[in-house]
Amino acid sequence: MRDKDPIAIVGGGIAGLSLALALHKRGITCEVFEAxxxxxxxxxxITLLPHAMQELTELGLQPALEAVAIENLESVFFNRHGQFIYSEPRGRHAGYEVPELGIHRGKLHQILYRAACERLGVEHVHTQHRCTHFEQDASGVTLHFRPIGDGEPVQPVRARLVVACDGVNSAIRRQLFPSDAVCFAGINTWRGVSVHKPILTGKSYIRIGSIDTGKMVIYPIVDNVDGQGNQLINWVAEIRRPDAKMNDWNQPGDLDDFLPTFADWRYDWLDVPELIRGAQHIFEYPMVDKDALPRWTHGRVTLMGDAAHPMYPRGSNGSAQALLDARTLADLLAQHPDELQALALYEGKRLPATANVVQTNRTQPPDAIIMKADELSGGQPFDNIDDLISRDQLQAISDRYKQVAGFALASPR
Ligand SMILES: Cc1cc2nc3c(=O)[nH]c(=O)nc-3n(C[C@H](O)[C@H](O)[C@H](O)COP(=O)(O)OP(=O)(O)OC[C@H]3O[C@@H](n4cnc5c(N)ncnc54)[C@H](O)[C@@H]3O)c2cc1C
Structure with a gap:
C-alpha cells in the first residue's frame, strides 16, 4: 500500500505547505489538497520568530523571505500613556543565528506555495479541493471533497495517511470532535496596514497598553513602500469587552467599533489614531483559541497547525508551532518504517508542548510585561519605570514566554 496510496495533506496553508516541503526534503512523497x-x-x-525562521531556513527559504520582509531589531513595550517600559534586542541582534522577520502574511504564503509547486510538482498541489469528510478502514482513508461552484463533482482520494492542516475551522477536526467549538472570552481585534513614516528605529516591534486598557501591536512589514522612505506598518488593535459579540472573520472592520478606545493615544513619538486612520482596509478578527484536545491521532488521520492547536495570536507563535509540528512529523516519518508509530510519537511530542503555549497565551503572554507595570503604577503615568520594577524582573517575564514557546536562545529542538 505504501507505494500505492499517498500521504494526503488537507489544507495548503503554513502548516500544510511546510509539511509538504519537509516531507519532500526527506524523500517522502505527498499530495496537498487546498480548498x-x-x-x-x-x-x-505576521512575525516570524527565530524558531519559525530556523525551520524556514532549513527548507531553504530564508533568502526569499528576507528579500521581502523587515528584520526586527528590537521588541519594545509601552503603557497606554506612551511611556517606555521595556525593550530587548531580537533575532540576530540578540545572538540567534537567524533573523526575526516582520512580513506580509500573503507573501509568506506565496513563497511557501511557489516552493511547494516547484519542488513537488504543481500536479501534486491540488487547489479547489475543499475536504468535507473522510472515511477510514484498516488499510487507508478516503477523503471526500465539495463539488466545484458549478456542481462539478471532485473525485474522492484514497490515502494511506491524512494530515489535517485545514486551519482553525478544520472540517476534519469537527468530524473527529463534533462538539468542537472556538473559545471566545470577549476579546476582539481589528487589523490593518498603513503607509507611515518609520516609527522608532523603523525596525521595532511595538506593544502599547494591555488587554485591560486596550492594546496596540505595531510593526513594519515593508520598507520604503512608496519610494519616499515610508513603510507599510502592520497594526492590530485589541479590546476586551465583557458583553462583546464575537467579530466575524469575513466582515470588514468598522472604525467606530474600536477607534474611540485609542482616541487620546497621541504621543510625541507616534499618533495612534492617525496611524489607524491611514489604513485603506480594516479587517476584524475574533481573538479565539480552542481547549487542548485529548488526542490528535485517530488511526491514520492526525491534526497539525491551527487544526490541532489554535492559539491566541498574542505571542507570534501560531505559525512557528505549525512549522515545528511539520518538521517533527516529517523527521519521525523518515525515521520510523511503522508510520502509525510515527504518528503516535508526533502526537506525544507536540500535543503537550503546544497545549502549554495555548494556555500560556491565555494567561502569561509577552504583554504580561505591560500588565505588570500597570499593576505597579495603578495604570497612572510614572516618572521612571526603574522606580517600579527592575529590568531583570521584566526580562524574566519575556524569557519565561520564550522557554514555553521553544525559542529561548538555548532551547533544545
Ligand atoms: C490575527 C492573527 C494574527 C496572527 N499573527 C501571527 C504572527 O504574528 N506570528 C505567527 O507565527 N502566527 C500568527 N498567527 C497565527 C498563524 O496565522 C496561524 O497559526 C497559522 O496560519 C496556522 O497555519 P495553518 O496552516 O495551520 O492554518 P492556516 O494558515 O489557516 O491554513 C489553513 C489552510 O487550509 C485551507 N482549508 C480550510 N478548510 C479546508 C478544507 N475543508 N479542505 C481543504 N483546505 C482547507 C485554508 O484555505 C488554508 O489555506 C496569527 C493569527 C491570526 C488570526
Missing part, C-alpha cells in the same frame, strides 16, 4: 481555487496574497502582517 481555495488560487493562493492569493491576502491577509496582513
Amino acid at each position: 481555495v481555487p488560487e493562493v492569493q496574497e491576502i491577509g496582513v502582517g
Whole structure:
C-alpha cells in the first residue's frame, strides 16, 4: 500500500505547505489538497520568530523571505500613556543565528506555495479541493471533497495517511470532535496596514497598553513602500469587552467599533489614531483559541497547525508551532518504517508542548510585561519605570514566554 496510496495533506496553508516541503526534503512523497481555487496574497502582517525562521531556513527559504520582509531589531513595550517600559534586542541582534522577520502574511504564503509547486510538482498541489469528510478502514482513508461552484463533482482520494492542516475551522477536526467549538472570552481585534513614516528605529516591534486598557501591536512589514522612505506598518488593535459579540472573520472592520478606545493615544513619538486612520482596509478578527484536545491521532488521520492547536495570536507563535509540528512529523516519518508509530510519537511530542503555549497565551503572554507595570503604577503615568520594577524582573517575564514557546536562545529542538 505504501507505494500505492499517498500521504494526503488537507489544507495548503503554513502548516500544510511546510509539511509538504519537509516531507519532500526527506524523500517522502505527498499530495496537498487546498480548498481555495488560487493562493492569493491576502491577509496582513505576521512575525516570524527565530524558531519559525530556523525551520524556514532549513527548507531553504530564508533568502526569499528576507528579500521581502523587515528584520526586527528590537521588541519594545509601552503603557497606554506612551511611556517606555521595556525593550530587548531580537533575532540576530540578540545572538540567534537567524533573523526575526516582520512580513506580509500573503507573501509568506506565496513563497511557501511557489516552493511547494516547484519542488513537488504543481500536479501534486491540488487547489479547489475543499475536504468535507473522510472515511477510514484498516488499510487507508478516503477523503471526500465539495463539488466545484458549478456542481462539478471532485473525485474522492484514497490515502494511506491524512494530515489535517485545514486551519482553525478544520472540517476534519469537527468530524473527529463534533462538539468542537472556538473559545471566545470577549476579546476582539481589528487589523490593518498603513503607509507611515518609520516609527522608532523603523525596525521595532511595538506593544502599547494591555488587554485591560486596550492594546496596540505595531510593526513594519515593508520598507520604503512608496519610494519616499515610508513603510507599510502592520497594526492590530485589541479590546476586551465583557458583553462583546464575537467579530466575524469575513466582515470588514468598522472604525467606530474600536477607534474611540485609542482616541487620546497621541504621543510625541507616534499618533495612534492617525496611524489607524491611514489604513485603506480594516479587517476584524475574533481573538479565539480552542481547549487542548485529548488526542490528535485517530488511526491514520492526525491534526497539525491551527487544526490541532489554535492559539491566541498574542505571542507570534501560531505559525512557528505549525512549522515545528511539520518538521517533527516529517523527521519521525523518515525515521520510523511503522508510520502509525510515527504518528503516535508526533502526537506525544507536540500535543503537550503546544497545549502549554495555548494556555500560556491565555494567561502569561509577552504583554504580561505591560500588565505588570500597570499593576505597579495603578495604570497612572510614572516618572521612571526603574522606580517600579527592575529590568531583570521584566526580562524574566519575556524569557519565561520564550522557554514555553521553544525559542529561548538555548532551547533544545
Ligand atoms: C490575527 C492573527 C494574527 C496572527 N499573527 C501571527 C504572527 O504574528 N506570528 C505567527 O507565527 N502566527 C500568527 N498567527 C497565527 C498563524 O496565522 C496561524 O497559526 C497559522 O496560519 C496556522 O497555519 P495553518 O496552516 O495551520 O492554518 P492556516 O494558515 O489557516 O491554513 C489553513 C489552510 O487550509 C485551507 N482549508 C480550510 N478548510 C479546508 C478544507 N475543508 N479542505 C481543504 N483546505 C482547507 C485554508 O484555505 C488554508 O489555506 C496569527 C493569527 C491570526 C488570526
